[in-house]
Amino acid sequence: MNNIVIFPIIIPVIFGMIMIIFRKRLKLQRYLSLISMAAVGIVTVYLMLQVKSEGIQTLHLGGWVAPFGVTMVVDMLAALLITTTSIVAFCCLLYAFRTIGTERENFYFYPLFLFLITGVIGSFMTGDVFNLFVCFEVMLVASYVLISLGGTKIQLRESIKYILINILSSFLFLVAIAFLYAMTGTLNFAHLSLRVAEVGQDGLMTTVAILFLIVFSLKAGLFLFFWLPGAYSAPPTAISAIFAALLTKVGIYAIVRMFTLVFYHEPEVTHLFIGILAAITMVLGAVGAVAFWDIKRILTYNVIVGVGFILAGVASFTTVGMTGALYYLIHDMIVKALIFLLGGTVIYLTGTSNLRDLSGLIRLHPQLGWMFFIAALSLSGIPPLSGFLGKLFISEGTFEAGYFWLGAIGLFTSLMVLYSIMKVFMNAFWGYTVIKEEEEQGTTAGLLLPIGILTALTIALGIGTQAIHEYVDLAVEVLMNPSFYIEAVLGLNPKP
Amino acid sequence: MSASIPNEVVPVLLILIGTIFSFLSAIGLMRLPDVYTRSHAASKSTTIGVLFILVGTFFFFLLEEHYFSIRLFLGIFFVFLTAPVASHVLIRSAYRSKAPLAKESVQDDLKEVLDREDNEPV
Amino acid sequence: METLMCLLVGVLFSIGTYLILTKSLLRIILGTSIIGHGVNLLIITMGGLKKGGPPLLGLKNLTYTDSLPQALLLTAIVINFATTALFLVLSYRAYIVLGTDDTEQLRGKEDE
Amino acid sequence: MIKGMLIGSLIFLTLSILAIMYRLVKGPTASDRVQALDALGINIISGVAIFSVLIRSTGFFEVILLIGILSFIGTIAFARYLERGVVIERKHPK
Amino acid sequence: MKEPNDIIIRSVAKVAVVIIFTFAINLFISGHHYPGGGFIGGLAFASAVILLFLTFDIETVRKNIPLDFKMVAAIGVLIAVLTGLGSLLFDVPFLSQAFGYFYLPIFGKTELATAVLFDIGVALAVIGTALTIIMSIGDDR
Amino acid sequence: MSWLHLLILAPFIFAIFVPFLYKKMNQRIHTGWFVLLIPLILFFYLFTFIPEISSGNTRTATLPWLPAYDINFTIYVDGLSLLFALIIAGIGALVVLYSIYYMSKHREALHNFYVYLLMFMGAMLGLVFSDNIFVLYVFWELTSVSSFLLIAYWYQREKSRYGAQKSMLITIFGGLSMLAGFIMLSMIADTYSIRTLISSETLNTNTLFIPAMILILIGAFTKSAQFPFSIWLPDAMEAPTPISAYLHSATMVKAGIYLVARLTPVFGGEAVWFWLVSGIGLITLLYGSINAVRQTDLKALLAYSTISQLGLIMSLLGMGSGALYFGYGDESFVYAVAIFAAIFHLLNHATFKGSLFMVVGIIDHETGTRDIRKLGGLMHLMPISFTLTVIGGFAMAGLPPFNGFLSKEMFFTAVLNTAEKSIFNLDTLGFLFPIIAWVASVFTFIYSMILVFKTFRRKPTFVRVDKQVHEAPIGMLLSPMILGTLVVALFFFPNVASKYLLTPAWESVLPTLAGDLSIKISPWHGFNTELMMTMGVVVFGTIMYRFLKKWYGLYDYYPDSLTINHFYNLGLQSLEAISEKTTNRYMTGFIRDYLVYIFAFIIVVVGGALWKFGGVVINHSTDAHVNVYEAGIIVAMVISAVTVLFSKSRMTSVIAVGALGFLVSFLFVLFRAPDLALTQLVVETVTTVLFLLCFYHLPELRKEMSRIPFKVTNALISIGVGVIVTIVALSANGTRLFDSISTYYENSYKLAGAKNIVNAILVDFRGVDTMLEILVLTMAGLGVYTLIKLKSEGRDKDEGAE
Incomplete structure (x- = not known):
């Protein structure tokens, strides 16, 4: 029992609710949201350290032992992800202060933002498949509201598509849970794992596994990403940045969890299938990224490529591949938020997202330009930035698993990513400066801080990977050996 | 078992009667020509039917299980109170939304009133 | 009974899917609520039907039906309600602002 | 015997429900359909009641009352809508 | 079109609303042992208010219930969460509920459970949300 | 951290201070003077290594970077890396010195320039010293990035950006493929260390060996601008001339050569390696030299000449790798000379090409143009530059008394030896080697002459408008003069260099043969075939140069549409166009399409999985019995659902959905779920009220005006979904494996x-x-x-x- 585990989930809820009550006091809301995100950050870091020193932390909510109650489980994977989440969210929040506008602030932007974080963190921590559904819904409903917050035409149009597809995927999720429950009679991941392991993964179980895969693919944007480009380009920058950083990652996390803990018996089927989907995703994402001359579109298609790449590592189902996937997951959360914030800043400064109308920003905004450059390199996994190690290990993992085509596609798409993102850089920042200083639409004052933090992070993560390797290795160890997780949750054989 | 037969039989008979009423009203609902005539079937006999059934149920549990259900009692009261009103409101709305009368109808008392209302400047 | 329910669920899914695939927003919403019913019935079916009395301990039953799917379903219904309400209002709002309820006209290519 | 009678009643009730469904599908006006819906609600009340007797459970009385309430509210809402096109009125429309 | 009079429905509605309120509270309180609970009770309560909206107009109702329902919902969630947090004071897992039997002067032997407090939160949240939704749409012209 | 690490990191660290220095000091002192310190210090520090390394010792030092994954910054100093490092630091110092005069401190953004330059210098040093393949890769990519930045130094220019993008795409493509190759290599050998790789024995039995080799070679070829990846190099000439001299002739493009040389002990002796390296090298040699003649821009000419010379070195390395086929013995030494020639020519090339670039920069700087057609007669105006050009150009053409002659002779020796080999099918194709080499040399001679004489001889036609053309300041001439001196010095004292630099480097390329080589480089070997070839080159080259005008037109017959450049541009354009088309094809923005994809995917995948893995289990045995009234209710539900489907009025649909809701809750009652029934009812009612509230505004349902295929697709998909759900549900119902918790x-x-x-x-x-x-x-x-x-x-x- 460790009650700290619950705090990352409830701190945002409590603060958010308080903010709803003090709706008209915007300054207070800003402070409160910042405080709560900082608190979440501290707690998550504390939890991460605790997981490292004491093993997997569990909390049987309400005191009901697994599998009867809902158990919150923080293994290293979850700990890493929630820590990254809180950092990224903190930066997006800082960015939002300057850009989101009082109108949205008045209409519960901060509470909704915090609830989104609750949903995301909850999804990372929960040890129960139905609770995962509920946490997904928390996240999704928050995102529904955030995406439509402001009610502009494009927002309304895109949010209809987004919501409809997500409602369907929620239904599918429920259907999958129902099937799983009929067959196994339980909901707890650990217990499910035991029961599935006991009877083996027969044809029907594999089918259900694939159904789960489809559900999570819809959320993660794995192959079924059609909702993603539109939805991510509709809302304001701070919101789309947090979406890009977190939402798809939750789906990825769910796939990782499900297919390492429960449905890991038939990797030639399920994981190969993930690999195929990942390959298609990468190709289509990269194709989409190079196709357009619009910053937002280029960035959103890059999100898709990232998803495919991470799951390529997962598909390999080797220790190396998983390590890579994990590094890349963390990297992707940071760098996607970063690149979206940067792209958003460019749009904010110039008022256009069409690359053909942009030119020579670097003369007036050198810091912005260089940070964009670093982010762009990091995005395509150029060493020694944070994406490199992930890329290396994912490729190695796919090779080890014998999926050479997958690794090759991964590497080649990273070149296309580089092309697409450098296109942005070269067209927006280089060239003759067309805008005079007086014609500037806005300043970067205050926007550079969150961007700077994230840039520093991507550099630091690249060079200082050694600092987190123990954590990642621990996470992978748990992923590759489900028994650790099961023991920690069900207490069959408590860890020494 | 044999001693309890009268206790059981009466409520169950009530229920059966109620069901028959309901069934008749349903047939009425199916067969009658227009919304106004059907409302007779829908409101009157359905209400009677449901009341029989509910009372039967009420007594069944009272006699058999010695269970006095305040909820059921409240339910009977509520249905009795609202069913006619609902029917009334519905028919009024039907009339105002100009649902057609059956061909066999001979009289439409409110026609003039409504026409006058419609022709008034708003 | 379960077999029959599975068939019913299949029919509800079919109809709901067809409605969702049409162009009118309103039909789409109705489609989601029909699929929603299908999902609900599926969940309760998957828990096994009529295995005992209602899950109320005061009623002197010997056995009870599976209570867990019921609880899950309750949560699911509520969440479904919340999203449906949001979706409904969103479509309504979208109709007011965009002036159409035809999803084909919501492609959104023209202004990019 | 008793059980048979109750099941018979339920079957009767089902038949009524099907009859009501006929009306609901057929229409022809919206009022007819609302009426059918109202009748359906009341028939379901009966159904629940008979079912309670059948399985001798007192657990469903809340349902009976609530169907009564909600069927009423639903009917009123539909009636309002049919009559005025508005469900919730405002004294001072903008 | 002239406003049709609503005497019949209004007088019945007043009675009905009282019954529904009572029933809603009953559903809510007895939810721990009989069908019902915070959610159903809350929504039943909300449906009573909806009935009021339907039979009267929005301004009248709002004048009589001058609450910001969003705040009600927020307070509801807060109560639910804080109930859970309360268990931290006793060093038991989050959301641990406690129950016990007490002899109260009038009610005799009564069971009190913190779960009821949690349920109050649920009910408030549901009421707040349902009414927020209904009133927002009802307001919009 | 050792001094060696500091050595590599010093440029990076110093780069951080450059912007500050620029800000504070640039008004008074050119920033280059500060920067100059770094390569000078490095050069002299590295110089002190020569005695130790040349005596056959090596040095290692390790700095942990990612010890957890065995990726450590291990430095390994041997002959090869030291030679490269000396070139990097030496030419680096000269280039910085030259840039101080070339780059105006008033007009140019010097801080950017020097930061990139230092970054490149550090990366390049890291590259040659790294023992760990992944660290090597890190530096490899850093050189690509800094080259990208340097090419686009004048980022306002369209052409600069184009060149930068091209070089980056190609070199990073190569880098990625190299990475893949490295990963495979490390999987085979289970090590990341080059030293361990070299000493591993049985690598070539693995199936991944050849793929890894090819992938790594692609990396090396892209970096060293080998055919057909060479196209980026001419466009890279948009960079400031010091950069062209430094990166794109002397150092960075040699990284591929370095890599090939470095990995020769691993891959050498394989037929694939031999043919790829030497074959591509020769093709590049020919391609570069032929194209160089055609150029009118001096820098472009030099760029193609660089390509050609790189090809020459590459082919030498390839031929030399044959030595490893034989193992230790006299037979192998004959071929091992090729490797020596490669190393020697590499050094020579760095000297003469560096000086040539600098001179061209001077010409550009003084006259304002690099177009050969406009230039001419500068000999009298710029005598020193002319002298330097003659030195460099003749060295390039392989004429005595310049170092190019020596290495060219050795090259001819190597091709002649190779042609006589009887391994790797050389007995049939080997004759091509000398022919290609000779033809390429002729062209090399021609373009060298063009460079020297077209620019400086002829009548002084060139008149600059704004100012008098005159000789450049001495500071600017200093660097090319030093290099020119070296060119001559190397001709006269080649064996000094051989002893201290070349032989140690050679020994590290062929460690198994080390110890017994004593190559005496001498300009005179008697009248042998090599000398005849050289004379042939001179004679034939002179003739062709004389009649250049006559045959120059032949170039025009080669259509533009068949150049690699054209393919590159077309490729990028069509990539974008096709991508846009594809993406727009399926990303229609029409939600129905997306839903069709999703549902179809579900049907296919889930259905396929069920069918393929035999998941269908129909088992009614545990089913509860069905009562008649239940069946009736279900029929009623189906009826109401179908009503929704076919209704044309929104009221009907909503009423039918309401009825469905009521019936569902009745079913919940029948299934003994009172709470659910209650919830369902309330939710249903509130939803209905919401529907009605929104209806006030939403339009009446219209008849679906859609084409028949549209409807049929919809119907098929919806039936499919229903069937799939039913089958899976039935199967799941039939496989209740456990009791519920x-x-x-x-x-x-x-x-x-x-x-x-x-x-x-x-x-x-x-x-x-x-x-x-x-x-x-x-x-x-x-x-x-x-x-x-x-x-x-x-x-x-x-x-x-x-």
Whole structure:
């Protein structure tokens, strides 16, 4: 029992609710949201350290032992992800202060933002498949509201598509849970794992596994990403940045969890299938990224490529591949938020997202330009930035698993990513400066801080990977050996 | 078992009667020509039917299980109170939304009133 | 009974899917609520039907039906309600602002 | 015997429900359909009641009352809508 | 079109609303042992208010219930969460509920459970949300 | 951290201070003077290594970077890396010195320039010293990045950006393929260390060996601008001339050569390696030299000449790798000379090409143009430059008394030797080697002459408008003069260099043969075939140069549309166009299309999985019995659902959905779920009211005006979904493998003090679900509120403003 585990989930809820009550006091809301995100950050870091020193932390909510109650489980994977989440969210929040506008602030932007974080963190921590559904819904409903917050035409149009597809995927999720429950009679991941392991993964179980895969693919944007480009380009920058950083990652996390803990018996089927989907995703994402001359579109298609790449590592189902996937997951959360914030800043400064109308920003905004450059390199996994190690290990993992085509596609798409993102850089920042200083639409004052933090992070993560390797290795160890997780949750054989 | 037969039989008979009423009203609902005539079937006999059934149920549990259900009692009261009103409101709305009368109808008392209302400047 | 329910669920899914695939927003919403019913019935079916009395301990039953799917379903219904309400209002709002309820006209290519 | 009678009643009730469904599908006006819906609600009340007797459970009385309430509210809402096109009125429309 | 009079429905509605309120509270309180609970009770309560909206107009109702329902919902969630947090004071897992039997002067032997407090939160949240939704749409012209 | 690490990191560290220095000091002192310190210090420090390394020792030092994954910054100094490092630091110092005069401190953004330059220098040093393949890769990519930045130094120019993008795409493509190759190599050998790789024995038995080799070679070829990847190099000439001299002739493009040389002990002796390296090298040699003649821009000419010379070195390395086929013995030494020649020519090339670039920069700087057609007669105006050009150009053409002659002779020796080999099918194709070499040499001679004479001889036609053309300042000439001196010095004292630099480097390329080589480089070997070839080159080259005008037109017959450049441009364009087309094809923005994809995917995948893995299990045995009335209710439900499907009025649909809801809750009652029935009812009613509220505004349902295929697709998909769900549900129902955990909850009165199990689960056992669920509800409420109010309040505000 460790009650700290619950705090990352409830701190945002409590603060958010308080903010709803003090709706008209915007300054207070800003402070409160910042405080709560900082608190979440501290707690998550504390939890991460605790997981490292004491093993997997569990909390049987309400005191009901697994599998009867809902158990919150923080293994290293979850700990890493929630820590990254809180950092990224903190930066997006800082960015939002300057850009989101009082109108949205008045209409519960901060509470909704915090609830989104609750949903995301909850999804990372929960040890129960139905609770995962509920946490997904928390996240999704928050995102529904955030995406439509402001009610502009494009927002309304895109949010209809987004919501409809997500409602369907929620239904599918429920259907999958129902099937799983009929067959196994339980909901707890650990217990499910035991029961599935006991009877083996027969044809029907594999089918259900694939159904789960489809559900999570819809959320993660794995192959079924059609909702993603539109939805991510509709809302304001701070919101789309947090979406890009977190939402798809939750789906990825769910796939990782499900297919390492429960449905890991038939990797030639399920994981190969993930690999195929990942390959298609990468190709289509990269194709989409190079196709357009619009910053937002280029960035959103890059999100898709990232998803495919991470799951390529997962598909390999080797220790190396998983390590890579994990590094890349963390990297992707940071760098996607970063690149979206940067792209958003460019749009904010110039008022256009069409690359053909942009030119020579670097003369007036050198810091912005260089940070964009670093982010762009990091995005395509150029060493020694944070994406490199992930890329290396994912490729190695796919090779080890014998999926050479997958690794090759991964590497080649990273070149296309580089092309697409450098296109942005070269067209927006280089060239003759067309805008005079007086014609500037806005300043970067205050926007550079969150961007700077994230840039520093991507550099630091690249060079200082050694600092987190123990954590990642621990996470992978748990992923590759489900028994650790099961023991920690069900207490069959408590860890020494 | 044999001693309890009268206790059981009466409520169950009530229920059966109620069901028959309901069934008749349903047939009425199916067969009658227009919304106004059907409302007779829908409101009157359905209400009677449901009341029989509910009372039967009420007594069944009272006699058999010695269970006095305040909820059921409240339910009977509520249905009795609202069913006619609902029917009334519905028919009024039907009339105002100009649902057609059956061909066999001979009289439409409110026609003039409504026409006058419609022709008034708003 | 379960077999029959599975068939019913299949029919509800079919109809709901067809409605969702049409162009009118309103039909789409109705489609989601029909699929929603299908999902609900599926969940309760998957828990096994009529295995005992209602899950109320005061009623002197010997056995009870599976209570867990019921609880899950309750949560699911509520969440479904919340999203449906949001979706409904969103479509309504979208109709007011965009002036159409035809999803084909919501492609959104023209202004990019 | 008793059980048979109750099941018979339920079957009767089902038949009524099907009859009501006929009306609901057929229409022809919206009022007819609302009426059918109202009748359906009341028939379901009966159904629940008979079912309670059948399985001798007192657990469903809340349902009976609530169907009564909600069927009423639903009917009123539909009636309002049919009559005025508005469900919730405002004294001072903008 | 002239406003049709609503005497019949209004007088019945007043009675009905009282019954529904009572029933809603009953559903809510007895939810721990009989069908019902915070959610159903809350929504039943909300449906009573909806009935009021339907039979009267929005301004009248709002004048009589001058609450910001969003705040009600927020307070509801807060109560639910804080109930859970309360268990931290006793060093038991989050959301641990406690129950016990007490002899109260009038009610005799009564069971009190913190779960009821949690349920109050649920009910408030549901009421707040349902009414927020209904009133927002009802307001919009 | 050792001094060696500091050596590599010093440029990076110093780069951080450059912007500050620039800001504070540039008004008085050119920033280059500060920067110059770094390569000078490095050069002299590295110089001190020569005695130790040349005596056959090596040095290593390790700095942990990612010890957890054995990726450590291990430095390995041997002959090869030291030679490269000396070139990097030496030419680096000269280039910085040259740039001080070349780059105006008033007009140019010097801080950027020097930061990139230092970054490159550090990266390049890291590259040659790294023992760990992945660290090597890190530096490899860093050189690509810094080269990208340097090419686009004048980022306003369209052409600079184009060149930068091209070089980056190609070199990073190569880098990625090299990475893949490295990964495979490390998988085979289970090590990341080059030293260990070299000493591993049985690598070539693995199936991944050849793929890894080819992938790594692609990396090396792209970097060293080998055919057909060479196209980036001419465009890279958009960089400032010091950069062209440094990166794109002397150092960075040699990285590929370095890599090939470095890995020769691993891959050498394989037929694939031999043919790829030497074959591509020769093709590049020919391609570069032929194209160089055609150029009118001096820098472009030099760029193609660089390509050609790189090809020459590459082919030498390839031929030399044959030595490893034989193992230790006299046979192998004959071929091992090729490697020596490669190393020697590499050094020579760095000297003469560096000086040539610098001179061209001077010409450009003084005259304002690099176009050969406009230039001419500069000999008298710029005598020193002319002298330097003659030195460099003749060395390039392979004429005595310049170092190029020596290495060219050795090259001819190598090709002649190779042609006589009887391994790797050389007996049939070997004759091509000398022919290609000779033809390429002729062209090399021609373009060298063009460079020297077209620019400086002829009549002084060139007149600059704004100022008098005159010789460059001495500071600018200093660097090329030093290099020119070296060119001559190397001809006269080649064996000094051989002893201290070349032989140690050679020994590290062929460690198994080390120790016994004593190559005496001498300009005179008697009248052998090599000399005849050289003379042939001179004679034939002179003739062709004389009649250049006559045959120059032949170049025009080669269509532009067949150049690699054209393919590159076309490729990129069509990549974008096709991508856009494809993406727009499926990303229609029409939600129905997306849903069709999703549903179709579900049907195919889930159905396929069911069918393929035999998941269909139909088993009714555990089913509850069906009562007649239940069946009736279900029929009623189907009827109401179908009504929704076919109704043409929204009221009917909503009423039918309402009826469905009622019936569902009745089913819940029949299934003994009172709580569910209650919830379902309330939710249904509230939803209905919401529907009615929104209806006031939404339009009446229209008849679906759609084409028949549209409807048929929809129908098929929806039936498919229904069938799939049914089958899976039936199967899942038939495979109840375990008892549910829910029996536990039946003790809820004891456990939680609740008699209503469902409620107990909701508020207690799974309380957190409920907590989050009301959070969802609250958010939905807020969402509805904001959706409706935010817009209208905004509108109100606008109205108030008007």
